[in-house]
Amino acid sequence: MKIEKNRVVTLTYELHIQSESGQQTLVETANTENPMVFIYGMSGLPDQFEENLADKSAGDEFDFKLDSEAGYGEFDQNAVVELPMSVFEVEGGIPENMLEVGNFIPMADSEGNQLQGRVAEVRDNSILMDFNHPLAGKELYFKGKVEKVREATAEELDHGHVHGEGGVHHH
Numbered sequence: 001m002k003i004e005k006n007r008v009v010t011l012t013y014e015l016h017i018q019s020e021s022g023q024q025t026l027v028e029t030a031n032t033e034n035p036m037v038f039i040y041g042m043s044g045l046p047d048q049f050e051e052n053l054a055d056k057s058a059g060d061e062f063d064f065k066l067d068s069e070a071g072y073g074e075f076d077q078n079a080v081v082e083l084p085m086s087v088f089e090v091e092g093g094i095p096e097n098m099l100e101v102g103n104f105i106p107m108a109d110s111e112g113n114q115l116q117g118r119v120a121e122v123r124d125n126s127i128l129m130d131f132n133h134p135l136a137g138k139e140l141y142f143k144g145k146v147e148k149v150r151e152a153t154a155e156e157l158d159h160g161h162v163h164g165e166g167g168v169h170h171h
């Protein structure tokens with residue numbers, strides 16, 4: 001059975017990103033114990049990710065690259081903001097080890113939307129926070145294998161997500 005719209009696809013893969021110096025770093029693995037399972041055509045994944053899998057069947061391997069535009073977008077310098085240290089105070093103090101470069105901190109914008117910021121730089125009285133997706137501006141290299149393809153059930157299509165193995169368990 002081939003991958004096409006409204007079929008449930010199970011993948012295993014490794015995702016690497018490439019640094020400017022050409023070095024590849026593994027950033028994500030989906031293995032047989034923890035595969036990626038989604039309904040083709042309603043995965044919420046980048047369109048080009050799905051397009052690269054079209055017509056493949058169980059057992060087929062894949063190896064493709066998405067540029068940052070097709071992936072998580074360009075790195076947006078406007079999404080890097082300087083915030084006063086006081087913003088991070090909890091009960092009058094800064095929790096120990098919270099403000100280390102690379103840490104992700106859950107925050108909310110002025111409208112109350114949840115977002116994750118990464119500590120980019122610690123300054124004397126302020127913090128430079130990066131609200132870009134961690135994979136923004138990166139080329140993404142996916143290499144993996146199609147493990148399974150099956151028809152989605154009417155209920156899965158109705159809910160917009162996979163049920164059972166690798167999916168949502170609910171009543």
Ligand SMILES: [Zn+2]
Pocket residue numbers: 159161163168170
């Ligand atoms: Zn459901």
